[in-house]
Structure formats: C-alpha cells, structure tokens
Amino acid sequence: xxxxxxxxxxxxxxxxxxxxxxxxxxSDGSRLHYRCNGLLTLLLLVALLGxxxxxxxxxxxxxxxxxxxxxxxxxxxxxLVTLVLYAAGRxxxxxxxxxxxxxxGNLIHDWWFGIQLxxxxxxIDIKFFFVRAGMMGWLLINLSILAKSIxxxxxxxxxxxxxxxxxxxxxxxxxxxxxxxxxxxxxxxxLGFMLVFGDLVWxxxxxxxxxxxxxxxKVELTTAAVIANFIVFLIGYRVFRGANxxxxxxxxNPKAPIWGRPPKVIGGKLLASGYWGxxxxxxxxxxxxxxxxxxxPCGISSPVPYFYPIYLLILLIWRERRDEARCAQKxxxxxxxxxxxxxxxxxxxxx
Numbered sequence: 001x002x003x004x005x006x007x008x009x010x011x012x013x014x015x016x017x018x019x020x021x022x023x024x025x026x027s028d029g030s031r032l033h034y035r036c037n038g039l040l041t042l043l044l045l046v047a048l049l050g051x052x053x054x055x056x057x058x059x060x061x062x063x064x065x066x067x068x069x070x071x072x073x074x075x076x077x078x079x080l081v082t083l084v085l086y087a088a089g090r091x092x093x094x095x096x097x098x099x100x101x102x103x104x105g106n107l108i109h110d111w112w113f114g115i116q117l118x119x120x121x122x123x124i125d126i127k128f129f130f131v132r133a134g135m136m137g138w139l140l141i142n143l144s145i146l147a148k149s150i151x152x153x154x155x156x157x158x159x160x161x162x163x164x165x166x167x168x169x170x171x172x173x174x175x176x177x178x179x180x181x182x183x184x185x186x187x188x189x190x191l192g193f194m195l196v197f198g199d200l201v202w203x204x205x206x207x208x209x210x211x212x213x214x215x216x217x218k219v220e221l222t223t224a225a226v227i228a229n230f231i232v233f234l235i236g237y238r239v240f241r242g243a244n245x246x247x248x249x250x251x252x253n254p255k256a257p258i259w260g261r262p263p264k265v266i267g268g269k270l271l272a273s274g275y276w277g278x279x280x281x282x283x284x285x286x287x288x289x290x291x292x293x294x295x296x297p298c299g300i301s302s303p304v305p306y307f308y309p310i311y312l313l314i315l316l317i318w319r320e321r322r323d324e325a326r327c328a329q330k331x332x333x334x335x336x337x338x339x340x341x342x343x344x345x346x347x348x349x350x351x
Contacts, residue, residue: 240286
C-alpha cells in the first residue's frame with residue numbers, strides 16, 4: 001500500500017499541470033520552483049480509490065483495518081530513507097545553497113536535523129513531496145476511519161464534526177499550497193529524520209488520533225457544544241489562513257495593502273501590520289485553535305484526543321523560541337525594534 005501510494009505521487013505530481021511557484025531566494029541567490037498541483041493530485045487519488053471501492057478492487061476500510069501495520073511500516077521507511085539522505089548528503093560535493101552538505105561531525109545531530117536543505121530525487125524536491133504525502137495520508141486515514149464507523153453502524157455527530165473540520169483544513173492546505181513554499185520548514189530546515197518522521201508518521205498518524213478514539217468511544221454533544229466547536233474552528237481558520245496569506249503576499253509584494261491600508265514595515269524587511277502587528281507569531285495561534293477544534297468533538301472525558309493540541313502547543317512554543325533567536329541574529333536592531341512595537345509572541349495579553 002505504501003509503495004503504491006508513493007509511486008502514484010511520484011508519477012502524478014510530475015505530469016499533472018499546476019502553477020509553478022518560485023521559492024524563497026537562498027543565500028547564494030538561487031531559488032527553487034515548485035509545481036503546485038497537490039489539490040488536483042489529491043482529488044484524482046480520491047476519485048481513483050472511489051472507483052476501486054465501487055468495483056470491489058479495494059476495501060474502504062483497508063487503512064483502518066491495518067493501522068498499526070501501516071504505522072510501523074511507515075516508521076521503518078522513514079528511518080531507512082533518512083539513512084539514505086544522510087549517506088547521499090555526505091557524498092555530495094555540490095556548493096549550491098539547496099544541496100550543499102552541512103556536516104557537524106555529530107552523527108546523531110546530522111541524521112536528525114539533516115545535511116542538505118532541498119535534496120532531490122529524479123527531479124522531485126523530496127521535502128515538498130513528503131509534506132504533501134503526509135497531508136494526503138492524513139485525509140486517507142480519516143476517510144477510512146469514516147468508512148469503518150459507517151460499516152460498524154457507529155457513525156456519530158462527533159465523528160461527522162471531526163471529519164468536516166479536518167477535511168476542510170486539508171483541502172484548504174492544498175488550495176493554498178503555494179503558501180507552503182514560504183514557510184520555515186521549506187526555506188530553513190534541512191531534511192533529516194525530524195522532518196521526514198514528522199511528515200510521514202507524525203502528521204497522518206497522530207493528527208488522526210481523535211478519529212481512532214471516536215471509533216470506540218461514543219460522545220453525545222449538546223447543541224451549544226456543537227456551536228462553540230464551530231466558532232473555535234472558524235476563528236482559528238480565520239487567524240491561521242489570514243496570517244499566512246498576509247505573510248506570503250508581503251514577501252511577493254511588500255507594498256500590497258494589509259486590511260485596506262499600506263503595510264507598516266520595520267527596517268524595510270519586517271511586516272508589522274495586520275495579524276503580524278498583533279503578535280509576532282499570530283499564525284501559531286490560529287493553528288492551535290484549529291487543533292483544538294479537531295479535539296473538541298471528542299468531549300472532555302479523556303485526555304487522549306487532546307494529544308494533538310497539547311503536543312502542538314509545546315512544539316510551537318519551542319519553534320517560536322528557535323525562530324526568535326534566528327531572527328534576532330539575522331535582523332539585529334531591526335528585530336529589537338519590531339519586538340518593541342509588537343510585544344506579544346503568540347497570544348495577545350497572555351504570551
């Protein structure tokens with residue numbers, strides 16, 4: 001199943017049409033270009049699986065029936081592929097920013113964080129490829145869980161809410177896939193076990209914990225709880241998408257209006273308008289609210305479904321600290337001025 005999934009992605013993303021989006025300018029002045037056809041790739045995949053199910057070639061519950069097997073196999077694949085990436089990086093003599101090996105001499109460190117920024121295989125940017133695979137895998141797991149709940153006659157209002165929120169989030173990701181090209185992971189993180197494991201194992205298998213939990217636990221939600229859950233999702237989506245869109249547009253056109261006004265820019269580099277004038281990492285707040293909305297349909301009887309938002313809170317605070325240190329070193333007094341103007345890190349008046 002995993003081999004077929006990666007073979008499909010490798011073939012289809014190379015031939016389907018898509019918008020060619022330039023990536024961030026690297027330190028040597030070069031920039032990669034990304035073919036953003038993820039939405040078309042995903043829709044075609046779901047359609048093909050639908051035809052396969054209709055013709056009884058495959059089972060709609062083939063993923064939910066083999067969850068642990070898929071988890072362990074994907075983990076082994078992630079481990080092996082990062083060993084290959086490490087070996088290939090050590091042997092590379094490329095001096096360009098995207099492929100230049102960064103070797104510290106510490107085997108564990110270099111394997112974990114990676115050696116090369118944007119390693120490629122047969123013309124495919126592996127980092128961008130794995131992010132896509134993880135997000136698509138998350139949706140496929142959820143759809144199989146949904147099919148399992150229908151098969152078992154255990155479909156609940158909570159399961160429907162969870163599926164709607166996650167489905168909208170994943171579809172939105174691929175609709176605005178080009179925004180991914182300006183994120184920290186793509187432009188700054190090298191590709192090692194941390195990112196490969198995060199994309200292929202952590203995203204699809206831990207982000208779907210709520211769905212797995214709802215398969216064996218029934219939750220009755222009040223009308224007020226359902227409305228509150230929708231409000232959390234909508235606010236989270238508004239902040240998350242709005243902040244990321246403002247950042248992406250600003251990088252493409254620093255003079256583009258923000259909320260109908262000319263943007264306030266510190267030192268000609270740092271955006272201090274819109275969401276980015278409210279908090280220095282306002283997009284993280286939106287992400288956290290969305291993660292919470294995925295868990296709220298499970299009620300409050302168990303902490304298990306809240307693993308994702310709790311983990312994400314810890315991760316984003318850690319990442320925010322790393323990003324602040326990097327920005328302080330890169331922008332120096334400009335960053336100091338920006339922090340003086342925008343006091344809050346993630347949540348205004350709290351943090």
